[in-house]
Amino acid sequence: MALEPGRTVEELRELRELTGNDDGAQRVAWTDTWAQAKGWLSEKLAPLGVEEEVDEAGNQWFTLGGGSERALVIGGHIDSVPNGGWLDGALNVMAGVEVLRRIAADGSPPVTVRLVSWADEEGARFGRSLFGSSAASGTMDDQDELRARTDADGVRWEDALREHGVDLDRALDAGRQLESAAAYLELHIEQGPVLESMELPLGVVLGTFGVERHQITFTGQAAHAGSTPMDKRRDALAAAAKLALEIRGIASRTGDGAVCTVGSCVTKPGIVTSVVETATVLLDQRHLDGEKLAAMLAEAKEASERFAREEDVEVEWERIWRIDPILFDEALIDLADEAVGDVAGRSHRLPSGPLHDAAEVARAGVPTVMLFVQSLRGLSHTKLEDTKPEHLELSVQALDRLAAKTIERLAPAS
Amino acid sequence: MALEPGRTVEELRELRELTGNDDGAQRVAWTDTWAQAKGWLSEKLAPLGVEEEVDEAGNQWFTLGGGSERALVIGGHIDSVPNGGWLDGALNVMAGVEVLRRIAADGSPPVTVRLVSWADEEGARFGRSLFGSSAASGTMDDQDELRARTDADGVRWEDALREHGVDLDRALDAGRQLESAAAYLELHIEQGPVLESMELPLGVVLGTFGVERHQITFTGQAAHAGSTPMDKRRDALAAAAKLALEIRGIASRTGDGAVCTVGSCVTKPGIVTSVVETATVLLDQRHLDGEKLAAMLAEAKEASERFAREEDVEVEWERIWRIDPILFDEALIDLADEAVGDVAGRSHRLPSGPLHDAAEVARAGVPTVMLFVQSLRGLSHTKLEDTKPEHLELSVQALDRLAAKTIERLAPAS
Numbered sequence: 001m002a003l004e005p006g007r008t009v010e011e012l013r014e015l016r017e018l019t020g021n022d023d024g025a026q027r028v029a030w031t032d033t034w035a036q037a038k039g040w041l042s043e044k045l046a047p048l049g050v051e052e053e054v055d056e057a058g059n060q061w062f063t064l065g066g067g068s069e070r071a072l073v074i075g076g077h078i079d080s081v082p083n084g085g086w087l088d089g090a091l092n093v094m095a096g097v098e099v100l101r102r103i104a105a106d107g108s109p110p111v112t113v114r115l116v117s118w119a120d121e122e123g124a125r126f127g128r129s130l131f132g133s134s135a136a137s138g139t140m141d142d143q144d145e146l147r148a149r150t151d152a153d154g155v156r157w158e159d160a161l162r163e164h165g166v167d168l169d170r171a172l173d174a175g176r177q178l179e180s181a182a183a184y185l186e187l188h189i190e191q192g193p194v195l196e197s198m199e200l201p202l203g204v205v206l207g208t209f210g211v212e213r214h215q216i217t218f219t220g221q222a223a224h225a226g227s228t229p230m231d232k233r234r235d236a237l238a239a240a241a242k243l244a245l246e247i248r249g250i251a252s253r254t255g256d257g258a259v260c261t262v263g264s265c266v267t268k269p270g271i272v273t274s275v276v277e278t279a280t281v282l283l284d285q286r287h288l289d290g291e292k293l294a295a296m297l298a299e300a301k302e303a304s305e306r307f308a309r310e311e312d313v314e315v316e317w318e319r320i321w322r323i324d325p326i327l328f329d330e331a332l333i334d335l336a337d338e339a340v341g342d343v344a345g346r347s348h349r350l351p352s353g354p355l356h357d358a359a360e361v362a363r364a365g366v367p368t369v370m371l372f373v374q375s376l377r378g379l380s381h382t383k384l385e386d387t388k389p390e391h392l393e394l395s396v397q398a399l400d401r402l403a404a405k406t407i408e409r410l411a412p413a414s
Numbered sequence: 415m416a417l418e419p420g421r422t423v424e425e426l427r428e429l430r431e432l433t434g435n436d437d438g439a440q441r442v443a444w445t446d447t448w449a450q451a452k453g454w455l456s457e458k459l460a461p462l463g464v465e466e467e468v469d470e471a472g473n474q475w476f477t478l479g480g481g482s483e484r485a486l487v488i489g490g491h492i493d494s495v496p497n498g499g500w501l502d503g504a505l506n507v508m509a510g511v512e513v514l515r516r517i518a519a520d521g522s523p524p525v526t527v528r529l530v531s532w533a534d535e536e537g538a539r540f541g542r543s544l545f546g547s548s549a550a551s552g553t554m555d556d557q558d559e560l561r562a563r564t565d566a567d568g569v570r571w572e573d574a575l576r577e578h579g580v581d582l583d584r585a586l587d588a589g590r591q592l593e594s595a596a597a598y599l600e601l602h603i604e605q606g607p608v609l610e611s612m613e614l615p616l617g618v619v620l621g622t623f624g625v626e627r628h629q630i631t632f633t634g635q636a637a638h639a640g641s642t643p644m645d646k647r648r649d650a651l652a653a654a655a656k657l658a659l660e661i662r663g664i665a666s667r668t669g670d671g672a673v674c675t676v677g678s679c680v681t682k683p684g685i686v687t688s689v690v691e692t693a694t695v696l697l698d699q700r701h702l703d704g705e706k707l708a709a710m711l712a713e714a715k716e717a718s719e720r721f722a723r724e725e726d727v728e729v730e731w732e733r734i735w736r737i738d739p740i741l742f743d744e745a746l747i748d749l750a751d752e753a754v755g756d757v758a759g760r761s762h763r764l765p766s767g768p769l770h771d772a773a774e775v776a777r778a779g780v781p782t783v784m785l786f787v788q789s790l791r792g793l794s795h796t797k798l799e800d801t802k803p804e805h806l807e808l809s810v811q812a813l814d815r816l817a818a819k820t821i822e823r824l825a826p827a828s
Contacts, residue, residue, distance in 0.1 A: 130484055193643025209640055213686055223792060225675035225698045226767020227606025230665050232792070237676055238662065238702020241655035248652065250643050261639035262651055263686045265693070270678040272627055272696040272734065279679070282686040284639045319685065378637060378646070 002168050003102040003400050005393035008094045013076075015040065016086040024383030025080035025090075029058075029120035029131070029158040037078045040103040041117060044097055048104045057135035057174035058119030058166045059123075064100060066109040070182040072397070072406055073114045073366070074099060075357055077121035077132075084122075085188045085385025087392075091373070093117050095396045099403050102269035110411035111182065113403070118164070118357045126157045127151075133357035136178050143168050157257070178361065182370040183332060183406050186358040187399045189387055193378035194350055201391040202398050203348040204336040205370035208359040209259075209286035210293045210325035216243065216304055220313035222269055222277035233275050237267055239307040239315065240279035246303045247283065254296050257351045260285045288325045288351040302389070326359040329367035332406065334370045338399035343394050371398055417516040417814050419807035419816045422508045426806070429454065429492075429508070430500040436692040438797030439500055443493035443534035443545070444574040451492045455531060458511055462518050464529075471588035472533030472580045473547035478514060480523040484596040486820055487528045487780070488513060488813070489547075489771055491535035498536075499799025501806075503604045505787070507531050509601050509810045513817050524825035525596065527817070532771045533580070540564075540571045547771035549585040550592050551778035555583050592775065597746060597820050598782040600772040601813045603801055607792035608764055612650075616812050617762040618750040619784035622773040623673075623700035624707045624739035630657065630718055634727035636683055636691035647689050651681055653721040653729065654693035660717045661697065668710050671765045674699045702739045702765040740773040743781035746820065753815035757808055785812055 019027045019037050027037045038060055042052055044388060050062045060078075063071075076092020096115040103109050118136075123129030126149045134140040147168055149157040158168055188205075190196075195203050220234035247260035264282040287293040301317060308315040333349065340347035352359075352370065362368040373395035376386045387395075433441045433451045441451045456466055464476040474492075477485075490506020510529040517523050532550075536541030540563045548554040553616065561582055563571040572582055602619075604610075609617050631761055635650035661674035678696040697714060701707040715731060722729035747763065754761035766773075787809035787824040790800045801809075 190640060190641065193646045194641075194643060195639075199645065211640070223607075224605060224702050224767060224794070225673065225677055226625070227604065227608075228673070228767070228792060229606070229608060229671070230662060231674060232607045232611065237658055237679060241658040244651055244655040245659075248644060257643070259639065259642070259644060261686075261689055263639055263681070263688050263690060264684040265651060265679050265681050265690075266684075267677070267679050270680075272675075272677045272698050274677050275675055276677060276679075277437075284686050286640050353638055353642070378642060380638070 003098060003397065005098065005396035006059050008098045008396045009389050009392050011044065012086055012090055015090055020086065022305065023083040025084040025086055026082060027078060027080040028082055029079035029122065030125055030126050030164055033250050035164065036077050038117070041078060041093065046320040048101060052101045053176055054165065055174040056166065057171040058164055059132040059136060059174055059177065059259065060117040061177060062115040064104055064109065064113045066112040068111045069180050069413055070410055071112040071114050072178045072188050072403060072410060073116055073181045073183060073184045074403060075116040075118060075186050075361070077118045077357060079120055079122050081122050081124045081381050083383060085380055085382060086387055087387055088191065088380050089121055091189060091392065092187050095399045098396050100399045102400055103403065109407055111407055113178070113247065121357055130355060130357060130360050132174065133360035135292065136316045137360040137364055138175045139360060140171060140172060143171065156213045160186065178364050178366055181366045182410050184358060184361040184366045185356040185399065185402055185406065186356060187371045187395055188356060189376045189380065190372040191354055191378065191380035192375065195348065195372060195374040196376065196378065198348060200344070200346060200348050201374050201394045202340045203350050203372040204333055204340055205328060205352045205372055206333065206349050207288055207325060207327035208355050209288055210290050210322050210351045211321065212285045212293060212297045213320040214283045215280060215318045215320055216283055217278055217280045217316045218308060218313050219278050220276065220311065223275040225273045225275060228275060235275050235313045236279040236313050237276035239313050240265055240281050242307040244281060247300055250299045254287065254292050256287070256292065257291065258287045258292065258296060261354065286353060288327070290325050293325065326362050328362060332367050332369035335405045335409065336371055336402050339398050339405060340371065342401050343397040371395065392400065417512060417811065418498035419512065419810035422512045422810045423803050423806050425458065425508050426500060426504055429504055433505060434500065437497040438497040439494035440496060441492060442538050443494055443536065444578055446538055448493050449578065452531070455492060455507065461718065462515060464514065469588040469591055470580065471546045471585040472578055473546040473550060473588055474531040475591060475593065476514065476529040478518055478523065478527045480526040482826055483594050484824055485526040485528050485594045485729065486817060486824060487530055487595045488817065489530040489532060489598060489600050489775070491532045491771060493534055493536055495536050495538045495795050497797060499794055499796060501799055501801055502605065502794050503535055503807065505603060506601050509813045512810050513814045516615055516814055517817065523821055525821055526594070533772055544769060544771060544774050546588065547774035550588040551774040552586060552589045553774060554586060557585065578609055592780055594779050595780045595825050596661045596686040598775040598780045599770060599813065599816055599820065600770060601787065601809055602770060602784045604786040604794065605768055605794035606789065609762065609786060610789040610792065612762060612789065613752045614760060614762050615788050615808050616754045616758045617740060617764050617786040618747055618754055619754045619766045619786055620747065620763050621702055621739060621741035622766045622769050623702055625702050625735065625737050626699045626707060626711045627734040627736065628697045629732045630697055631692055631694045631730045632722060632727050633692045634690065634725065637688045637689040639689060642689060648726045649689050650693040650727050653725040653727050654695050655681055656721040657718050658695060661714055662712045664710050668701065668706050670703065670706065671702070672701045672706065672710060673767065674710065700767060704739050707739065740776050741774060742783045746781050746783035749819045749823065750785055750816050753812050753819055754785065756815050757811040785816065786807065
């Protein structure tokens with residue numbers, strides 16, 4: 001049976017009908033709609049005769065046994081944010097289904113091939129993303145905190161997990177699933193504008209950005225807007241404004257995909273008749289290179305202190321969150337480049353800003369790579385999320401080519 | 415009886431005891447504490463045998479008849495903001511009391527001399543400042559709107575006024591009080607840092623600033639902070655930050671006391687993971703020269719449009735409020751300069767950022783001038799508001815000298 005990429009597009013539309021509404025996809029993890037999607041996925045794969053298993057973290061595995069226990073794993077997630085898009089996560093899974101069909105049709109593969117649908121990638125209901133993949137990778141270390149979390153209706157996460165057959169105390173046992181994994185592949189929509197702006201359907205992901213996230217507070221002196229001469233002011237907003245502009249220079253001087261964002265600025269007292277006393281900004285900095293990320297952070301700190309001096313205000317930094325860059329496997333990146341070149345003529349290597357389950361798998365030491373397919377207008381996490389059908393089909397073909405090349409590489413010398 | 419400036423300081427302390435608490439002055443207009451302060455003021459003036467009258471707007475007048483009906487008016491306000499300072503408004507009134515005592519002791523003056531304590535200068539309870547003086551000047555034109563206003567406890571302003579003997583329909587009748595006014599003098603704390611920084615106790619006020627107040631909204635595009643390259647962003651905060659910095663250059667290039675303030679910046683969606691889609695800032699611009707104020711506004715608009723183009727965002731302006739500059743009387747400014755020179759050696763002319771009752775009187779066509787006395791650290795509208803006692807005494811002397819010079823000028827040729 002040959003690969004039928006058009007079937008993937010049809011199945012994604014079918015899933016959208018089944019689990020979405022006028023506001024978008026509603027497959028929020030640990031809900032009935034998510035369970036319904038999981039059941040639908042099982043039915044799609046049943047004809048292949050693959051073995052199905054749900055692990056201790058709620059991840060859904062489909063295994064096509066091969067000549068070796070070493071496994072090629074293809075992954076995605078079928079959960080969505082509320083009012084989400086039809087492709088984020090689901091494309092990954094359904095493309096994997098089609099690739100599994102093609103491999104199964106070709107007869108027993110030389111290595112085991114597995115498809116995993118990770119549980120709760122989005123963290124939409126309980127605020128903790130990458131649940132299933134971090135349990136499997138062994139990086140999850142916040143079970144005690146997770147246990148106490150509740151959703152917006154006050155339902156405890158622990159109880160919601162139990163309803164879906166997951167015991168938080170045993171979630172890390174899912175780690176055994178990756179023991180035999182020799183390679184991990186994931187296709188995802190880009191969720192950004194890079195490929196569209198380059199007029200490329202597909203790209204190869206180098207890894208996920210390291211992130212430094214800080215809250216920075218400048219403190220000056222409230223003073224009457226009418227009676228305080230310009231040269232007597234200690235204007236916290238002026239220092240914050242300088243920083244909001246300077247981070248763009250820091251990102252562009254650093255290059256290689258560096259991004260810096262001030263996403264929020266809060267001013268106090270925040271009235272038209274007073275000079276701003278405190279201005280608090282949230283700064284997000286990302287880079288694929290840990291050293292460059294650290295240098296960007298240092299540069300932003302130095303700049304903030306310089307601006308504070310210039311404006312005669314104080315500045316304080318507080319870290320909100322950080323994560324190291326996670327680099328994908330160089331050999332698999334080369335294979336992915338070949339696969340994309342085969343189906344689309346031209347490839348492009350780019351980092352991923354958002355995190356993905358693939359990053360967790362890479363952290364577990366499994367050689368990993370991702371493919372990106374173009375997102376229209378870069379939109380995601382909204383019902384407006386979309387990708388041209390012809391690009392979706394190309395992406396299924398590219399994943400299939402990459403899977404074939406990877407199996408060839410993993411196969412024991414005959 | 416000679417002028418006793420030290421008595422003014424003592425009486426201000428007495429008033430603070432009587433109508434303040436640990437949080438500061440509590441003489442909010444249209445409250446029992448305010449009424450108590452008014453009664454205390456009457457008692458202070460009773461020994462002088464001056465005629466007392468409360469007009470249709472609640473202003474409290476004390477009249478010392480003279481050789482002519484033409485009147486020198488000295489004014490202030492005894493109301494305060496909640497948790498206010500001990501000097502804002504009350505100094506003006508109590509210095510006037512001491513000057514009235516000196517004039518009365520010297521025998522019948524050649525012109526009538528009147529002291530007015532304006533009602534509700536601060537607008538603290540119902541949000542409309544300069545109530546009594548704008549009624550007297552005839553500029554009040556918002557009675558219908560005022561009628562419906564309520565305080566934080568839901569008390570209607572109209573009802574609160576009636577309790578204090580004021581009928582909103584008749585408030586403008588207070589205008590008759592200014593018919594015979596030939597000059598108006600007001601002493602006030604500076605409420606700004608200029609005199610302190612120049613190490614001067616006293617200054618002469620040129621007039622009150624014209625004000626242009628606008629809300630400016632920049633609208634870009636929300637986009638993922640991780641997946642949106644720097645050159646693909648439409649960052650509303652960047653344009654707002656440029657404007658927040660540019661207004662300082664506009665003020666300093668314009669000079670002559672020009673001030674420009676961005677007192678608030680609100681960002682949306684305002685989260686660390688998104689480029690800012692809308693940034694809304696509040697801009698306050700002030701100048702004593704109407705044409706220069708208009709030019710500053712035009713320059714800010716032009717700059718905002720340039721920044722919007724540079725950042726590929728939209729910009730919209732909405733006027734919140736404006737008022738023309740109000741210039742004080744040149745001849746009285748010269749007299750005030752002489753008076754300050756007499757008591758303090760050196761004078762300085764400066765504009766007033768905040769509005770004052772004096773501005774309303776000037777708008778009614780009465781020749782007007784104000785004296786400022788140094789404020790420590792420029793603080794006002796807080797219990798931390800303060801002025802050195804020796805400066806308070808000098809200010810009473812200066813007001814007295816100015817009153818004497820003004821009476822001399824107003825006196826009919828003998």
